[in-house]
Amino acid sequence: MSQTHHAEPAADAPLIIDVQGLTKSFGETKVVDGIDMQVAEGEIYGFLGPNGSGKTTTIRMLCGLLTPDAGAGTCLGHDIISDSAKIKLKVGYMTQRFSLYEDLSIRENLAFVASIYGLKKPKQAVRETLEKLGLETRANQLAGALSGGWKQRLALAAAIMHEPKLLLLDEPTAGVDPKARRDFWDEIHQLADNGLTVLVSTHYMDEAERCHKICYLAYGKLLARGTVNEVIRQSGLVTWLVSSNSQRQINRLARELADRSGVEMVAPFGATLHVSGANDNALEAAVAPWRGEAGLDWQKVEPTLEDVFIHMMQGASDNFG
Amino acid sequence: MTARFSFSRLAAMIRKEFIQMRRDRLTFAMMLGIPVMQLVLFGYAINSDPKHLPTALFAQDNSVFTRSIVKGMENSDYFDIVAKPETAAEADDLIRTGKVQFVLQIPADFSRELQRGARPKLLLDADATDPAATGNAVAGIQLLTAQVLNRDLEGPLASLRPAPDPVNLVIHRRYNAEGRTELNIVPGLIGVILTMTMIIFTALAMTREVERGTMENLLTMPVRPFEVMMGKILPYIIVGYIQAAVVLAAAYWLFDVPIAGSLGLLAFVLFFFVAANLAVGFTFSTLARNQLQAVQMTIFFFLPSILLSGFMFPFRGMPHWAQWLGEVLPLTHFLRIVRGILLKGNGISEIAPDLLALLAFLTVVSIVSLNRFRQTLD
Numbered sequence: 001m002s003q004t005h006h007a008e009p010a011a012d013a014p015l016i017i018d019v020q021g022l023t024k025s026f027g028e029t030k031v032v033d034g035i036d037m038q039v040a041e042g043e044i045y046g047f048l049g050p051n052g053s054g055k056t057t058t059i060r061m062l063c064g065l066l067t068p069d070a071g072a073g074t075c076l077g078h079d080i081i082s083d084s085a086k087i088k089l090k091v092g093y094m095t096q097r098f099s100l101y102e103d104l105s106i107r108e109n110l111a112f113v114a115s116i117y118g119l120k121k122p123k124q125a126v127r128e129t130l131e132k133l134g135l136e137t138r139a140n141q142l143a144g145a146l147s148g149g150w151k152q153r154l155a156l157a158a159a160i161m162h163e164p165k166l167l168l169l170d171e172p173t174a175g176v177d178p179k180a181r182r183d184f185w186d187e188i189h190q191l192a193d194n195g196l197t198v199l200v201s202t203h204y205m206d207e208a209e210r211c212h213k214i215c216y217l218a219y220g221k222l223l224a225r226g227t228v229n230e231v232i233r234q235s236g237l238v239t240w241l242v243s244s245n246s247q248r249q250i251n252r253l254a255r256e257l258a259d260r261s262g263v264e265m266v267a268p269f270g271a272t273l274h275v276s277g278a279n280d281n282a283l284e285a286a287v288a289p290w291r292g293e294a295g296l297d298w299q300k301v302e303p304t305l306e307d308v309f310i311h312m313m314q315g316a317s318d319n320f321g
Numbered sequence: 322m323t324a325r326f327s328f329s330r331l332a333a334m335i336r337k338e339f340i341q342m343r344r345d346r347l348t349f350a351m352m353l354g355i356p357v358m359q360l361v362l363f364g365y366a367i368n369s370d371p372k373h374l375p376t377a378l379f380a381q382d383n384s385v386f387t388r389s390i391v392k393g394m395e396n397s398d399y400f401d402i403v404a405k406p407e408t409a410a411e412a413d414d415l416i417r418t419g420k421v422q423f424v425l426q427i428p429a430d431f432s433r434e435l436q437r438g439a440r441p442k443l444l445l446d447a448d449a450t451d452p453a454a455t456g457n458a459v460a461g462i463q464l465l466t467a468q469v470l471n472r473d474l475e476g477p478l479a480s481l482r483p484a485p486d487p488v489n490l491v492i493h494r495r496y497n498a499e500g501r502t503e504l505n506i507v508p509g510l511i512g513v514i515l516t517m518t519m520i521i522f523t524a525l526a527m528t529r530e531v532e533r534g535t536m537e538n539l540l541t542m543p544v545r546p547f548e549v550m551m552g553k554i555l556p557y558i559i560v561g562y563i564q565a566a567v568v569l570a571a572a573y574w575l576f577d578v579p580i581a582g583s584l585g586l587l588a589f590v591l592f593f594f595v596a597a598n599l600a601v602g603f604t605f606s607t608l609a610r611n612q613l614q615a616v617q618m619t620i621f622f623f624l625p626s627i628l629l630s631g632f633m634f635p636f637r638g639m640p641h642w643a644q645w646l647g648e649v650l651p652l653t654h655f656l657r658i659v660r661g662i663l664l665k666g667n668g669i670s671e672i673a674p675d676l677l678a679l680l681a682f683l684t685v686v687s688i689v690s691l692n693r694f695r696q697t698l699d
């Protein structure tokens with residue numbers, strides 16, 4: 001499932017995002033709870049977590065749209081609390097919900113953004129951006145009439161037109177078809193190769209695997225961070241891959257194993273089954289009675305990122321949910 | 322945000338607003354539809370001096386005096402005799418069912434009593450549920466009986482004529498000699514229409530940005546609150562001028578409203594009045610969570626504006642507390658100014674106090690709205 005990794009940023013690259021203890025409450029609930037985050041220049045940083053875990057809120061605090069209740073730090077070297085005006089000039093933010101004007105055409109939207117950022121040659125900037133993202137043929141269509149994929153391209157175009165140093169993308173590929181998603185990620189990598197730093201929130205595992213680093217958020221708390229492999233290793237999760245020629249046998253096994261203590265997760269993938277647990281010995285004991293069953297092939301494998309995330313989410317809901 | 326005000330950013334906001342305005346058919350229709358509708362409703366339909374009111378004549382006496390009185394009533398334009406009931410019960414029924422506004426009862430011995438000098442009763446029953454509908458007619462008939470009888474009481478009866486007033490009271494109805502309602506209403510309509518449309522357009526324009534999520538994008542860009550506010554307000558000032566021109570043209574050509582004063586002065590005042598209303602709308606938009614709330618707030622402001630400003634009811638007829646409330650509203654001052662300029666030919670010195678009041682209102686509301694405008698989504 002792993003995609004080609006583009007060049008990793010240099011190890012000693014300066015920190016573009018460096019925040020500690022970010023906290024935000026809405027009413028009684030702490031939506032973001034003491035988050036530390038460091039993102040180096042040129043990195044593509046994946047921001048993962050279930051719905052409502054506080055990703056959007058964190059991103060909004062980074063670019064000055066929300067004021068943190070506690071915590072401090074810098075973004076592009078500027079203080080996120082006192083200097084948000086300077087941050088805004090150098091950040092491109094693609095919101096989760098399409099937030100350009102649906103009753104303006106692609107060209108009109110881009111021209112508006114270009115003038116607001118005070119670009120020197122707005123007409124030329126619009127033309128170049130249209131060209132760069134292949135939007136020329138639809139330049140005069142109203143944004144509201146575009147499909148998800150085209151809207152997303154337009155939003156990306158608007159976010160990068162003023163040549164920001166940091167790109168914040170909030171679930172940019174939700175509701176976009178696989179081909180458009182692939183193209184979008186190629187674009188992101190190209191931008192990162194040119195020195196742009198990207199923070200991207202996503203639900204897709206394949207997208208997470210295309211990031212240089214990821215972090216995982218649940219209930220406003222940061223549960224893991226690092227490269228994909230580091231996150232998998234840190235989780236301490238053990239997974240058995242069970243395969244069989246009989247789909248029936250797999251289905252029955254899934255039912256039987258589901259409630260065993262020591263088994264945390266049973267996930268069928270077609271004719272194979274992922275059986276995972278946090279404690280190696282307990283899992284071993286739990287599956288032992290089925291190990292010798294005819295027709296089943298047992299293999300200890302590295303858990304997938306998805307296994308790890310589901311495991312972390314369950315753990316988090318037991319702790320704070 | 323970025324340190325300085327920028328004209329190019331403001332121009333971008335304005336350009337965007339105009340494109341959106343042009344594409345929003347409903348808003349566009351409202352811009353023209355509301356003035357036309359209100360002109361027709363208020364200009365043509367509302368009349369505070371109604372004439373030709375249906376009247377029943379319950380005459381139990383038939384003499385030259387009665388005939389003269391009936392004739393005089395019909396000539397006055399206020400009364401149309403539509404029924405001649407035979408009995409008191411029949412007459413009562415007519416007024417109770419609303420078929421007639423008045424019943425004039427002439428008792429059987431009217432002329433005999435009159436000639437005897439016994440001051441006979443002439444009874445006018447009026448359906449006074451709506452005092453405005455009957456007021457002028459009732460005042461009219463008193464004058465009328467005196468005049469009619471003056472003519473008929475001749476020869477030996479001349480001594481019965483009503484005595485002339487010891488004082489010769491001369492009344493000049495200045496600025497509106499014929500007492501035409503339109504002269505009062507139609508110039509005021511400029512203010513009423515602008516109050517309604519200007520507030521609602523800005524209130525909606527801003528809440529729409531919040532509701533559609535475009536505000537989030539706007540706030541991430543380096544645009545200053547003042548630029549956002551001016552970008553929302555300036556396009557509608559132009560719309561306001563167009564609306565005012567439409568109503569003024571209609572006032573002049575359709576309703577024969579005189580233009581006694583300076584149109585340039587009126588245009589000058591309009592700027593501040595329109596801006597004051599737009600600032601109110603902008604303030605509402607920073608308070609409202611959605612477009613429905615914005616509309617509700619507009620109505621909440623609009624109702625006292627038309628009721629307490631002196632547009633619907635005479636300002637001096639209101640209790641003091643209501644007058645104080647009225648003095649706060651921009652429409653109150655604008656009405657005085659616009660009626661003053663158009664009907665009385667007032668100049669800058671006469672309108673100065675009201676213009677200053679408008680300026681004070683505009684300043685206070687602008688400061689409030691700029692302070693309310695959040696640069697974050699907190």
Ligand SMILES: Nc1ncnc2c1ncn2[C@@H]1O[C@H](COP(=O)(O)OP(=O)(O)O)[C@@H](O)[C@H]1O
Pocket residue numbers: 026031049050051052053054055056057058698
């Ligand atoms: N402006 C707000 N007011 C109140 N609650 C909010 C607001 N924004 C977000 N929330 C709540 O905060 C939680 C986290 O939201 P969010 O940051 O959007 O999560 P995510 O982006 O990870 O899905 C959710 O429960 C959401 O309902």
Ligand SMILES: [Mg+2]
Pocket residue numbers: 052055056057096170171
């Ligand atoms: Mg979100």
